Amino acid sequence: MKKDDYSRWFSDRLLRQNRLLIAAIAAMIGLGLVATLFEAGIFAVILHIGFIPGPWIRSFVAAFGILGVILFLTYLHLPKQLSDAEHDAELRGDVTTIRTAPTMTAVWTYALGSLETDQTWIERLMSMLALSQRLFCAAYFTWQRMIQLRAIDVYDCSAVLRLLYKKAERVEVSELEKELKLPNLVTTLRNVSLIDGVMFLTQKSVGLSLTNRLVDDMAEWTERQPKVSE
Numbered sequence: 001m002k003k004d005d006y007s008r009w010f011s012d013r014l015l016r017q018n019r020l021l022i023a024a025i026a027a028m029i030g031l032g033l034v035a036t037l038f039e040a041g042i043f044a045v046i047l048h049i050g051f052i053p054g055p056w057i058r059s060f061v062a063a064f065g066i067l068g069v070i071l072f073l074t075y076l077h078l079p080k081q082l083s084d085a086e087h088d089a090e091l092r093g094d095v096t097t098i099r100t101a102p103t104m105t106a107v108w109t110y111a112l113g114s115l116e117t118d119q120t121w122i123e124r125l126m127s128m129l130a131l132s133q134r135l136f137c138a139a140y141f142t143w144q145r146m147i148q149l150r151a152i153d154v155y156d157c158s159a160v161l162r163l164l165y166k167k168a169e170r171v172e173v174s175e176l177e178k179e180l181k182l183p184n185l186v187t188t189l190r191n192v193s194l195i196d197g198v199m200f201l202t203q204k205s206v207g208l209s210l211t212n213r214l215v216d217d218m219a220e221w222t223e224r225q226p227k228v229s230e
Contacts, residue, residue, distance in 0.1 A: 009221045010158035014149055017196055021146045025139045028111055032135035039132055040064055074133040081110055082141050089173045089206040098186060100193035100200050111138035152191035156182050160192050165218055170207040
């Protein structure tokens with residue numbers, strides 16, 4: 001493929017990824033609403049029996065108030081829970097910090113709760129009680145991710161993916177800098193980390209590679225084109 005072909009493929013890929021993010025946001029909000037009604041019902045029963053006798057409406061108002069406070073506290077901790085990973089790479093003789101965004105797998109794990117078996121029953125209970133709030137916060141985070149995807153530089157990011165595709169192996173960050181000479185490699189790599197199928201390999205040094213799924217997607221897209229020039 002020519003450079004323009006890679007850019008067109010990348011633009012098409014971004015559109016499809018954005019559609020998946022929209023579906024993920026809808027799923028998170030839908031699950032969050034169901035979990036909210038379930039949690040509100042449990043809180044309302046507990047409050048009505050033990051603390052707020054009388055009309056049920058008062059118990060439900062208090063229950064939704066508690067859920068709202070938990071949502072606010074969960075939102076305050078969101079930047080720490082789903083923060084960028086930082087890796088040190090040597091570029092031009094200096095140590096530069098490369099930031100990579102959390103994967104959507106990490107976002108879903110945060111939203112649905114950890115599956116670790118060594119959690120205490122108190123930790124599991126607190127995780128269940130904050131389920132709806134985490135789902136809403138994860139939906140907000142995913143929406144922000146979608147905005148970031150729409151603002152990335154298609155040409156610079158497609159240049160990185162083009163080189164990774166041609167090398168068909170791990171490519172060091174220092175090699176990307178030498179071959180591509182991008183104006184802002186750190187920002188471009190942060191944008192590239194938003195793309196599903198791009199792997200950042202950080203053992204000993206920082207390198208990048210493509211998953212087989214993304215490579216196959218590029219090959220299938222090429223086959224569908226009427227004319228392809230290498």
